[in-house]
Amino acid sequence: xxxxxxxxxxxxxxxxxxxxxxxxxxxxxxxxxxxxxxxxxxxxxxxxxxxxxxxxxxxxxxxxxxxxxxxxxxxxxxxxxxxxxxxxxxxxxxxxxxxxxxxxxxxxxxxxxxxxxxxxxxxxxxxxxxxxxxxxxxxxxxxxxxxxxxxxxxxxxxxxxxxxxxxxxxxxxxxxxxxxxxxxxxxxxxxxxxxxxxxxxxxxxxxxxxxxxxxxxxxxxxxxxxxxxxxxxxxxxxxxxxxxxxxxxxxxxxxxxxxxxxxxxxxxxxxxxxxxxxxxxxxxxxxxxxxxxxxxxxxxxxxxxxxxxxxxxxxxxxx
Amino acid sequence: xxxxxxxxxxxxxxxxxxxxxxxxxxxxxxxxxxxxxxxxxxxxxxxxxxxxxxxxxxxxxxxxxxxxxxxxxxxxxxxxxxxxxxxxxxxxxxxxxxxxxxxxxxxxxxxxxxxxxxxxxxxxxxxxxxxxxxxxxxxxxxxxxxxxxxxxxxxxxxxxxxxxxxxxxxxxxxxxxxxxxxxxxxxxxxxxxxxxxxxxxxxxxxxxxxxxxxxxxxxxxxxxxxxxxxxxxxxxxxxxxxxxxxxxxxxxxxxxxxxxxxxxxxxxxxxxxxxxxxxxxxxxxxxxxxxxxxxxxxxxxxxxxxxxxxxxxxxxxxx
Numbered sequence: 001x002x003x004x005x006x007x008x009x010x011x012x013x014x015x016x017x018x019x020x021x022x023x024x025x026x027x028x029x030x031x032x033x034x035x036x037x038x039x040x041x042x043x044x045x046x047x048x049x050x051x052x053x054x055x056x057x058x059x060x061x062x063x064x065x066x067x068x069x070x071x072x073x074x075x076x077x078x079x080x081x082x083x084x085x086x087x088x089x090x091x092x093x094x095x096x097x098x099x100x101x102x103x104x105x106x107x108x109x110x111x112x113x114x115x116x117x118x119x120x121x122x123x124x125x126x127x128x129x130x131x132x133x134x135x136x137x138x139x140x141x142x143x144x145x146x147x148x149x150x151x152x153x154x155x156x157x158x159x160x161x162x163x164x165x166x167x168x169x170x171x172x173x174x175x176x177x178x179x180x181x182x183x184x185x186x187x188x189x190x191x192x193x194x195x196x197x198x199x200x201x202x203x204x205x206x207x208x209x210x211x212x213x214x215x216x217x218x219x220x221x222x223x224x225x226x227x228x229x230x231x232x233x234x235x236x237x238x239x240x241x242x243x244x245x246x247x248x249x250x251x252x253x254x255x256x257x258x259x260x261x262x263x264x265x266x267x268x269x270x271x272x273x274x275x276x277x278x279x280x281x282x283x284x285x286x287x288x289x290x291x292x293x294x295x296x297x298x299x300x301x302x303x304x305x306x307x308x309x310x311x312x313x314x315x316x317x318x319x
Numbered sequence: 320x321x322x323x324x325x326x327x328x329x330x331x332x333x334x335x336x337x338x339x340x341x342x343x344x345x346x347x348x349x350x351x352x353x354x355x356x357x358x359x360x361x362x363x364x365x366x367x368x369x370x371x372x373x374x375x376x377x378x379x380x381x382x383x384x385x386x387x388x389x390x391x392x393x394x395x396x397x398x399x400x401x402x403x404x405x406x407x408x409x410x411x412x413x414x415x416x417x418x419x420x421x422x423x424x425x426x427x428x429x430x431x432x433x434x435x436x437x438x439x440x441x442x443x444x445x446x447x448x449x450x451x452x453x454x455x456x457x458x459x460x461x462x463x464x465x466x467x468x469x470x471x472x473x474x475x476x477x478x479x480x481x482x483x484x485x486x487x488x489x490x491x492x493x494x495x496x497x498x499x500x501x502x503x504x505x506x507x508x509x510x511x512x513x514x515x516x517x518x519x520x521x522x523x524x525x526x527x528x529x530x531x532x533x534x535x536x537x538x539x540x541x542x543x544x545x546x547x548x549x550x551x552x553x554x555x556x557x558x559x560x561x562x563x564x565x566x567x568x569x570x571x572x573x574x575x576x577x578x579x580x581x582x583x584x585x586x587x588x589x590x591x592x593x594x595x596x597x598x599x600x601x602x603x604x605x606x607x608x609x610x611x612x613x614x615x616x617x618x619x620x621x622x623x624x625x626x627x628x629x630x631x632x633x634x635x636x637x638x
Contacts, residue, residue, distance in 0.1 A: 131474040147471045154575025155450040161572040164605045253480040254573045256473025286483045
């Protein structure tokens with residue numbers, strides 16, 4: 001078996017690596033997505049970097065078995081990225097073609113979350129599972145649905161957009177242009193909004209708000225405040241977990257999975273997010289599902305998963 | 320190919336028939352489910368009736384290739400009916416076993432909606448479709464999910480309970496013991512509640528309410544009032560379609576189907592329910608799905624679908 005190039009394109013950065021069939025990352029790199037707003041330019045830079053990786057590991061270019069690419073709104077059937085909400089790209093980008101112009105090997109594209117879900121199935125904690133959900137809590141909320149042992153792509157390749165299930169028609173404005181999507185609450189961005197709302201609600205005067213506005217608030221900040229026992233930070237995790245628990249309970253009514261894996265920055269907060277999620281999940285499950293479904297952390301190393309997941313596309317489909 | 324017995328167990332009545340492999344119902348019967356509260360008794364009565372059907376059509380018992388049984392909360396993997404919310408049965412009923420004690424042929428059980436979905440796939444309007452949703456708007460709201468050309472049963476056989484997706488945590492009490500499930504709004508029972516709420520809200524004095532309470536209000540009544548242009552009846556259909564449209568738009572984010580089929584008494588109301596459903600469906604779809612997914616009436620004859628669907632289990636799985 002040849003090696004695969006796994007490429008994970010995110011709104012902020014693009015990660016890539018060379019992966020062998022046992023799921024070992026041989027070498028890796030990362031570039032800023034934002035720095036190369038044109039997809040052609042980004043692909044060229046990534047391919048240059050992969051040529052470098054091949055060279056410095058003494059692999060001939062022919063050793064490369066294929067590209068696996070995870071990208072927001074990546075379409076498995078067409079190889080394109082279509083109207084990605086958290087990317088600067090406009091319209092439809094023929095991503096697989098762009099890679100195939102650079103290297104004479106097959107390029108397989110899918111949603112970044114689908115790629116990670118396949119990674120979880122081949123190399124992670126979902127080994128041997130036929131029915132599971134994989135949820136990434138990153139900038140947005142991505143999801144991959146595996147049922148009957150197969151990734152669910154849907155009629156058009158766009159299945160598994162659980163982050164865009166509408167939880168509240170009058171809710172927060174979403175990047176997709178609608179309101180109240182799950183990811184506006186349950187994602188790194190979502191918990192940040194919730195936390196700031198809670199902080200502002202508790203402030204009594206202008207100077208409080210001015211002091212607060214000088215802080216750089218991100219996921220890590222909220223996590224640290226919660227670890228210190230700050231009420232608003234704890235409440236932000238509780239609120240986020242409560243909405244996520246309800247949403248996941250609703251998800252179960254679709255595909256009745258064996259387990260649900262949580263992945264991504266927000267999931268790294270551990271019990272701060274898992275505990276309220278599990279509690280409200282179980283409380284909202286239909287009785288036939290109660291006590292049957294585990295909400296688990298991903299079995300993939302956070303820094304490896306995106307590359308491994310993307311590369312696993314090559315091992316799963318490029319036979 | 321032998322013939323199959325298709326049996327559809329509903330909260331009110333149990334329908335059954337003999338079906339050939341081309342989806343023709345050779346003969347059929349129906350008994351009251353409510354009259355036989357013990358499942359053993361119901362199964363014995365159904366089997367007696369099927370022996371009669373075989374006899375009067377000059378089939379030997381050996382011609383029977385199997386039983387396909389659709390039942391609320393029927394489990395394909397275990398052959399049991401577990402905690403069916405709209406039935407009088409308590410706990411777990413080993414339905415396949417009960418049938419197999421009466422006839423020495425395989426009995427295959429699933430959710431009544433899953434059975435009808437397989438019927439739609441083999442004999443109806445979903446022929447050749449790999450990804451579709453089948454929604455029954457009956458006493459409750461049942462659903463069957465087909466993805467990658469296969470029925471989604473989930474880890475435990477209980478996938479496809481879309482009727483129990485929670486639309487409003489503070490909403491109507493559901494038969495399942497929770498609140499705000501989709502089926503409390505979008506079902507024959509749901510529209511009845513909505514209509515009565517609307518009528519009562521418009522009443523100004525006790526005598527109005529007394530007159531109203533003498534009417535026998537059911538789905539047919541509301542349909543007739545709507546056909547006559549009564550504001551509350553039209554509004555009841557609008558409200559029901561609005562909630563259904565939103566719920567179906569959320570469904571699409573899971574399996575991205577090619578089409579959604581609506582079946583059952585409420586779907587028989589035609590454009591009265593389809594028009595507001597389609598309108599709010601399209602309005603709430605994520606942009607990547609817009610204009611791609613058809614909401615269609617089932618291609619199965621209303622009076623045949625339940626039996627055909629159940630029998631199709633035998634043709635699909637009993638090889």
